[in-house]
Amino acid sequence: MSGKDGNRREGTARANVRCAEQPAARPPSIKDIARLAQVTHPTVSRALRNSPLVSAETAARIRHIAEELGYHASALARGLATRQTQTVGLLMEAGNPFAGEVARGVAEAAGERGYALLLVHAQEDAERAHRAIEEMVARRVDGIVVASPRARDLPLLEAMRIPLVLVDSDAPGKAAPAVMIANREAMRAVAQHLIGLGHRRIAYLGDRNGLRAEAARLAGYKSALGRAGIGLAPERIVACDGSPEAAMETMHELLRLNRPPTAVCCASDLVALGAMQAMRTRRLRVPNDLSVTGFGDLFFAAWLTPPLTTVRQPARQMGALAMENLCRLLAGDPLPAQTCLDAELILRGSTARAPKQESDFAE
Amino acid sequence: MSGKDGNRREGTARANVRCAEQPAARPPSIKDIARLAQVTHPTVSRALRNSPLVSAETAARIRHIAEELGYHASALARGLATRQTQTVGLLMEAGNPFAGEVARGVAEAAGERGYALLLVHAQEDAERAHRAIEEMVARRVDGIVVASPRARDLPLLEAMRIPLVLVDSDAPGKAAPAVMIANREAMRAVAQHLIGLGHRRIAYLGDRNGLRAEAARLAGYKSALGRAGIGLAPERIVACDGSPEAAMETMHELLRLNRPPTAVCCASDLVALGAMQAMRTRRLRVPNDLSVTGFGDLFFAAWLTPPLTTVRQPARQMGALAMENLCRLLAGDPLPAQTCLDAELILRGSTARAPKQESDFAE
DNA sequence: GCTCCCGATGCACACGTGTACGGCTGACCC
DNA sequence: GGGTCAGCCGTACACGTGTGCATCGGGAGC
Numbered sequence: 140m141s142g143k144d145g146n147r148r149e150g151t152a153r154a155n156v157r158c159a160e161q162p163a164a165r166p167p168s169i170k171d172i173a174r175l176a177q178v179t180h181p182t183v184s185r186a187l188r189n190s191p192l193v194s195a196e197t198a199a200r201i202r203h204i205a206e207e208l209g210y211h212a213s214a215l216a217r218g219l220a221t222r223q224t225q226t227v228g229l230l231m232e233a234g235n236p237f238a239g240e241v242a243r244g245v246a247e248a249a250g251e252r253g254y255a256l257l258l259v260h261a262q263e264d265a266e267r268a269h270r271a272i273e274e275m276v277a278r279r280v281d282g283i284v285v286a287s288p289r290a291r292d293l294p295l296l297e298a299m300r301i302p303l304v305l306v307d308s309d310a311p312g313k314a315a316p317a318v319m320i321a322n323r324e325a326m327r328a329v330a331q332h333l334i335g336l337g338h339r340r341i342a343y344l345g346d347r348n349g350l351r352a353e354a355a356r357l358a359g360y361k362s363a364l365g366r367a368g369i370g371l372a373p374e375r376i377v378a379c380d381g382s383p384e385a386a387m388e389t390m391h392e393l394l395r396l397n398r399p400p401t402a403v404c405c406a407s408d409l410v411a412l413g414a415m416q417a418m419r420t421r422r423l424r425v426p427n428d429l430s431v432t433g434f435g436d437l438f439f440a441a442w443l444t445p446p447l448t449t450v451r452q453p454a455r456q457m458g459a460l461a462m463e464n465l466c467r468l469l470a471g472d473p474l475p476a477q478t479c480l481d482a483e484l485i486l487r488g489s490t491a492r493a494p495k496q497e498s499d500f501a502e
Numbered sequence: 503m504s505g506k507d508g509n510r511r512e513g514t515a516r517a518n519v520r521c522a523e524q525p526a527a528r529p530p531s532i533k534d535i536a537r538l539a540q541v542t543h544p545t546v547s548r549a550l551r552n553s554p555l556v557s558a559e560t561a562a563r564i565r566h567i568a569e570e571l572g573y574h575a576s577a578l579a580r581g582l583a584t585r586q587t588q589t590v591g592l593l594m595e596a597g598n599p600f601a602g603e604v605a606r607g608v609a610e611a612a613g614e615r616g617y618a619l620l621l622v623h624a625q626e627d628a629e630r631a632h633r634a635i636e637e638m639v640a641r642r643v644d645g646i647v648v649a650s651p652r653a654r655d656l657p658l659l660e661a662m663r664i665p666l667v668l669v670d671s672d673a674p675g676k677a678a679p680a681v682m683i684a685n686r687e688a689m690r691a692v693a694q695h696l697i698g699l700g701h702r703r704i705a706y707l708g709d710r711n712g713l714r715a716e717a718a719r720l721a722g723y724k725s726a727l728g729r730a731g732i733g734l735a736p737e738r739i740v741a742c743d744g745s746p747e748a749a750m751e752t753m754h755e756l757l758r759l760n761r762p763p764t765a766v767c768c769a770s771d772l773v774a775l776g777a778m779q780a781m782r783t784r785r786l787r788v789p790n791d792l793s794v795t796g797f798g799d800l801f802f803a804a805w806l807t808p809p810l811t812t813v814r815q816p817a818r819q820m821g822a823l824a825m826e827n828l829c830r831l832l833a834g835d836p837l838p839a840q841t842c843l844d845a846e847l848i849l850r851g852s853t854a855r856a857p858k859q860e861s862d863f864a865e
Numbered sequence: 866g867c868t869c870c871c872g873a874t875g876c877a878c879a880c881g882t883g884t885a886c887g888g889c890t891g892a893c894c895c
Numbered sequence: 896g897g898g899t900c901a902g903c904c905g906t907a908c909a910c911g912t913g914t915g916c917a918t919c920g921g922g923a924g925c
Contacts, residue, residue, distance in 0.1 A: 216911035233606035243596035246623035258621035260609035276574045412805040442775040444807040579881035
């Protein structure tokens with residue numbers, strides 16, 4: 140029993156009036172438990188961590204008192220002592236539906252492993268992004284999951300020595316291990332599906348901010364056309380910034396071509412949203428006049444009119460796997476630079492046979 | 503100068519091999535800076551916190567060294583000492599698009615105020631939900647923002663003495679201050695819009711998990727019909743669990759009625775998604791045969807075919823305001839039990855005049 | 866009856882930061 | 896020239912938890 144408390148000196152702290160009821164009731168600590176259990180606080184610490192060094196009866200008594208007091212160990216103090224916070228930073232663009240699903244997977248996996256999540260919003264502003272990243276350092280996160288495809292702050296992240304995993308964006312250089320899907324093969328399957336339907340004038344509507352995942356998708360598109368012996372028409376390969384608004388504008392440009400496409404491969408479901416809107420404005424019917432494909436299979440894709448043919452990207456599973464990989468990394472296990480998940484082509488109503496008068500010849 | 507360091511005892515800690523390069527280089531502390539600057543660590547602490555108790559030149563020297571070392575104050579230690587973590591817990595259903603937008607608002611507002619966000623996924627499982635909430639206590643968050651409308655864990659949250667604010671779900675009892683929109687008035691405006699278009703058989707497709715916000719919306723619907731002198735037909739007031747799948751099923755039931763509705767008020771945009779799908783299956787055209795309205799104005803609403811008439815719910819702003827309110831609460835300012843934001847009726851293409859043969863008489 | 870060993874507990878210190886208080890130095894005033 | 900005061904810095908302690916080592920008591924083996 141220390142018996143030396145009760146004369147707390149810092150009377151000025153705790154300035155915020157919480158409820159004006161309890162007189163600044165600080166949460167119970169192991170010392171409080173120790174006093175009640177007639178032991179010292181190290182014994183309490185050991186008992187609560189199920190150390191074999193404590194006798195069964197003492198441990199039971201201590202745990203009972205802890206329960207009664209509503210004790211919850213301070214993760215701050217523990218983190219300070221053990222140098223591990225059991226916290227991982229999650230860098231993502233809050234509001235992005237894909238990132239949201241990834242976050243769900245990460246959150247569930249983290250919860251199971253006793254990790255907490257520090258949510259850091261991927262700011263546009265470079266200066267704020269910098270501060271946000273420093274926040275993670277200050278909070279001493281054990282590792283970081285980056286769920287933001289347009290992570291141009293990767294160099295910053297690597298500069299600090301924190302274990303890092305990426306989702307859906309492999310990085311240039313040696314960088315960090317990433318969880319990906321086979322973007323190239325998936326987009327190739329999309330294009331092959333369209334070719335199989337008789338389309339020859341197939342456009343590609345890309346996402347300029349899609350980083351390497353985007354490059355792989357474009358490569359898949361080109362590969363499919365190449366294999367089918369269809370030449371690449373540069374004017375049919377365009378890109379926007381990834382938003383439906385921009386996609387709509389860009390789609391209008393495609394439709395103004397002399398020989399407009401009969402099918403469009405969109406780099407994402409969001410892009411497809413804008414593309415379909417452009418067709419609607421021009422009274423073109425999907426899929427009768429024009430076929431459209433998306434990428435990602437976001438939750439709304441199945442409910443569009445018509446339902447969107449797209450590639451299922453297992454976002455939640457990707458998040459869970461990223462968290463799992465991060466744990467491996469923290470445990471010291473070496474990881475492959477990339478973990479690749481299967482993507483599945485989902486055929487729905489937005490694709491159909493090419494209009495007859497246009498098929499088979501004349502790209 | 504303490505001069506007593508260098509004999510660190512806990513050689514067994516830090517078991518995880520990070521990169522096998524740096525020999526467990528612990529981040530620099532104020533003591534490291536103090537040694538280099540030939541002062542003691544309290545002076546460093548004061549200098550970095552811009553205390554007037556330090557001479558300008560000493561402070562400059564210290565800050566220079568800190569910068570050079572890449573120093574970032576440990577939020578853990580600071581939280582331990584000051585009893586404030588500058589962290590707020592964000593309880594939300596990750597993956598839900600509305601919650602995602604709210605999260606974005608919260609994140610931006612939190613960033614500006616120097617708060618970090620602890621993301622806690624609102625688990626279905628009661629036992630996990632309990633653990634998740636205890637996690638926030640253990641992490642000693644200063645306050646909590648609840649962005650999950652179906653928060654049946656509110657009692658748990660109130661049990662711990664942590665300041666709390668709610669988004670889009672006012673709570674029973676005295677509970678916590680909430681940021682809301684005028685659900686009742688907004689849905690009334692929706693129904694009045696449909697009535698103005700000549701509709702008389704207007705159905706309501708609710709969300710059973712919508713809590714009180716849902717009750718208010720239904721009340722608004724009833725109020726509008728009442729004012730227009732239209733009787734309530736119980737068979738036209740139905741509810742599902744909020745998912746598009748369930749909404750589709752329930753919509754089919756509505757369409758099987760002897761006298762099916764000519765318009766449907768959906769409790770959310772997600773519900774509207776399912777409802778429109780049901781109509782598509784039956785080859786009913788929106789809005790020619792049937793008008794549909796949503797609620798929320800999620801990002802996809804404007805891009806549907808046809809674009810969805812709905813109520814704009816300023817999710818991001820609600821999140822930001824919730825965070826702001828939480829700060830007020832932490833500062834001791836009393837808050838009104840509810841802060842109400844304006845919602846705006848957005849007219850788009852999914853509503854039109856009622857089919858002629860059905861209007862004006864015979865509800 | 867002595868030693869040896871083992872199980873259970875206490876002691877001391879560490880983690881990194883914040884702050885109340887005291888002490889030192891120099892300038893200023895009477 | 897001594898007292899006073901302000902500015903600046905160091906000392907000591909606190910926050911809550913973890914852990915290496917010492918200690919203490921008791922049982923076993925000789």
